[in-house]
Amino acid sequence: MSFALSRRQAFLLAALTLVWGLNWPVMKAGIGGFPPLTFRTISMWLGLPILYITTLALKVPLRIERRDWRELGWLTVTNMIVWYAVAIVALQALSSGRAAILGYTMPIFSAVIGMAMFGQRLSARQWAGVAAAALGVALLLWHELGTMAGKPWGAAGMLIAAAFWALGTQQMRRTRITAPTLALVFWMTLVTTLVMSVLAVAFDHERWLAPPPAAWFGIVYNAVLVFGLAQPIWLMLARSLPPIASTLSVMLIPVLGVASGAWWLSEQLHWQDLAAMLLMLAAIASVLWPVRVQR
Numbered sequence: 146m147s148f149a150l151s152r153r154q155a156f157l158l159a160a161l162t163l164v165w166g167l168n169w170p171v172m173k174a175g176i177g178g179f180p181p182l183t184f185r186t187i188s189m190w191l192g193l194p195i196l197y198i199t200t201l202a203l204k205v206p207l208r209i210e211r212r213d214w215r216e217l218g219w220l221t222v223t224n225m226i227v228w229y230a231v232a233i234v235a236l237q238a239l240s241s242g243r244a245a246i247l248g249y250t251m252p253i254f255s256a257v258i259g260m261a262m263f264g265q266r267l268s269a270r271q272w273a274g275v276a277a278a279a280l281g282v283a284l285l286l287w288h289e290l291g292t293m294a295g296k297p298w299g300a301a302g303m304l305i306a307a308a309f310w311a312l313g314t315q316q317m318r319r320t321r322i323t324a325p326t327l328a329l330v331f332w333m334t335l336v337t338t339l340v341m342s343v344l345a346v347a348f349d350h351e352r353w354l355a356p357p358p359a360a361w362f363g364i365v366y367n368a369v370l371v372f373g374l375a376q377p378i379w380l381m382l383a384r385s386l387p388p389i390a391s392t393l394s395v396m397l398i399p400v401l402g403v404a405s406g407a408w409w410l411s412e413q414l415h416w417q418d419l420a421a422m423l424l425m426l427a428a429i430a431s432v433l434w435p436v437r438v439q440r
Contacts, residue, residue: 154385157378158394164375166245166401168366170409172233173241175363179356180349181233182341187356188364189229189338192372196331199373205327213322217332220320223313224380225337230344231306238299242412245402246286247303252278252392252428254311259388263315267389274393274431281396281424284417314392317383326384330377396425 176184200207209217236244256275259265267275322329356364383391400422406412 154382157382161375161378161382162395162397162401164370165395166398167405168371168375169241169245169402170406171363171366172236173244173406173410174359175367176233176237177359179354179360180345180352181237182230182345183349183353184356184360184364185229185233185367186338186341186345188367189334189341189372191364191368193331193334193338195369195373196327196334196377199377200327200331203327205325207328207331209322209324209328209332213324216320216322217329218336220313220316220322220329221333221336223309223316225313225333225376226340227309228306228313229337230341231302231309235299235302235306239303240412241406241410242399242403243286243300244303245399245406246282247300248307248310249396249399250279250282250304251307251311251314252389252396253282254308255314255388255392258308258311259315262312263319265315265388270431271389271393274389274428277424277431278393278396278428281421281428282399284421284424287415287417311392314383315388317380318386318388318391320384326381327377330380333380334372334376393428393431396428397422400425 172184199205232244232248235247239247253275256265256267256271260267320329379395382394386394400418403412403414403418403421407414
């Protein structure tokens with residue numbers, strides 16, 4: 146089975162890929178010498194007003210029924226809290242390219258979780274896409290395993306974050322909450338911001354200092370483009386598309402993360418990167434390429 150993207154979904158997907166792909170070196174530069182949890186927390190506090198103004202401009206009701214609070218809490222944990230807290234800490238021990246690669250093992254986790262927990266059945270083409278994504282990740286890690294071996298906690302943390310994000314994507318598609326997606330995004334972001342604030346006070350307070358220019362650039366980039374734009378786009382796609390389609394459709398993000406890290410932070414590229422890009426394109430095509438329907 147394949148899934149045809151509307152023109153609007155295709156535009157949103159392209160914007161999401163660009164913003165999230167470039168964000169890996171932006172974050173890596175931003176937390177160089179600046180506490181990572183604090184970096185994330187300031188970004189989220191600055192992004193919240195943007196989200197709120199957007200809901201007002203679009204006249205999106207923010208009311209969430211009391212019966213949905215518990216489910217919203219679980220969605221917040223799996224889609225945001227673990228990913229944003231664990232990933233930014235793990236990024237300290239990894240290059241931006243390696244972090245992007247490990248973070249985007251998410252589609253592989255999503256396929257396994259969908260099958261094991263939700264009885265999701267994939268077509269042969271979709272399994273081929275998952276296999277292509279897995280092989281692409283393996284190729285991108287070809288020259289990096291030795292480097293990561295000395296810092297296994299960074300790699301392990303990023304994989305744990307990716308697994309939780311995959312679970313959250315599966316849950317988001319199946320949520321019974323009827324509130325608009327933008328309302329869910331606002332409340333999930335608010336709760337996550339409060340949790341991140343507590344974590345920043347608990348673990349970063351001894352290292353607090355005025356953000357240097359690179360940190361400020363990353364903070365503003367994340368506040369406006371990630372929390373104000375990309376995160377809402379992602380949850381809209383995750384809620385409207387089947388999980389396998391939404392997850393594999395963003396597999397160009399780690400390729401862009403690797404390429405932008407090489408350009409900006411002088412992280413080395415190899416022939417495996419080009420091969421991985423072709424495999425990622427195959428993974429995307431496996432769920433988005435139209436299927437000819439026989440009458």
